[in-house]
Amino acid sequence: MKLELQDVVARHPAARPDAVPALRGLSLTVLSGEQVAIIGPSGAGKTTLLQIMACAMPPSNGSVKVAGELPWAMPRSALQRLRGRLVLAPQVPPLPPRQRVVTALLAARLPAMGLWASLRSLFYPADIPAAFEALEQFDLGDKIFERVDRLSGGERQRVGLARALLAPAALWLVDEPLSALDPTRSRQAMESLTVAARQRGATLISTLHQVDAALAHFPRIIGLRDGRVAFDLPSAEVTRERLAQLYDQFENELRGEAPPQLDDTSPTSPQPVVMHCR
Template identity: 45%
Template sequence: MIAVDLRQASLRLGDLPVLAAIDVQIQAGERVAIIGPSGAGKTSLLRLLATELRADHPGALLLWQQDPWQLSSRARQRLRSRIGMIWQAPPLPPSQSVITAVLAGRLGQWSLAKALLSLLRPCDPAGARTELARLSLADKLHQPCGELSGGQLQRVGIARVLYQNPDLMLADEPVSALDPVLAQACILTLQQQARERGSTLITSLHAVDLALSHFPRIIGLRQGRILFDCAAEAVSPAMLAELYGNEPPGSLGSNPGPSC
């Protein structure tokens, strides 16, 4: 089953063109890395897939064969509860405890009464501890988020989405604040959990070596357009040179460049 079907999706933020004519189909359970230079549109693409942004007409997004923007508000909220977003800088209040931050991953799945009760008395400390333990953070369960380092906050953000257990995991530079050893360990954890849960995993990464080593499929994005979309082993040095080269391959809307 196709989990993500993006058709001729373009996006402008104000007067700024961000994405142009994006066509992407991703099967349920696939693990995909998006790479490209800063400003390529990687975060905007993930936000579009998370339904935080809407593609400009006539572009369309289907998630599990449903158009989120054609659903009722309640149905769209249920659909969004199947999507987990891992941010580069997780928006966690400094005074919030780590356990509360992790358990908040399921707020969209709980009743209002259960959500409010959990804020007063965390309802599933064992579940939160399990996800934190995967990321070597079990000892931080009751610590305020404001006392954590940037790398620890990133891992709490990952634990939060793992606790949510979504069908689609989107991760925007989830290991940018981690040293190489921790970064690789976290990527491996995300990969393993996605496989075991049958979740689709789409991650943007600046670390090309991590992307090529751990993701079967690579999407190269430059100036808002897909430059290539292929298996990791098919990505050549020449393709990476064009993707990250100093000379731009053309303005938004020009020839999309080499394919795999």
């Protein structure tokens, strides 16, 4: 799925109307099947950019094309169908805490299911082998019948990533997928995502704080700072000098010292569930 953004201006979803825009005249194109990492210091506009790409919010200025279509010029029903062709994996997955992992996982297929099939899947999961296979990619097969609220933060994050493997989507948008994972789990997660996207011909775009992981797993790197594209290069051309400029005054993040948002060692308390309606 191809993305085209031209002169996009947008504010963070939680920002005040008079706040400085998170994206300031940003332009870029991502071709179908590409794998792109978006890096940059905190506050660069990475999450807002994913929200724009996911058709979750309109820009306040500029144009956005997804698969050649203008999402915000579409009827609502057509926009919902377009959203059903992509998956947005937030840093904290919106998994219902009392739901079993298998049910939460197979919910990724709801955009392609009818009403009765969707309701039935809540009580009788339709494709347990497929769910197990997706979980195994992240070393979580033994958790398939666990309740979500009994998982650690890192396990919840990996379940959220496994949902992408089951979604009927041509565009995978992944926000900070490694924030709760140790180095070994991080490598495993990145390999699983990139290999699966490549096999399916899906476009994969991920924001990352871990610069080394971005360089190791993605052929194209976009450096974002102050809501603008600082550079857009093949990973082999991203030098330490460019990174030093991108992270100027944010050296701790360049060294990978940004504090993790989740804990991978203990179960998380139930979080509010935020649903992204398709």
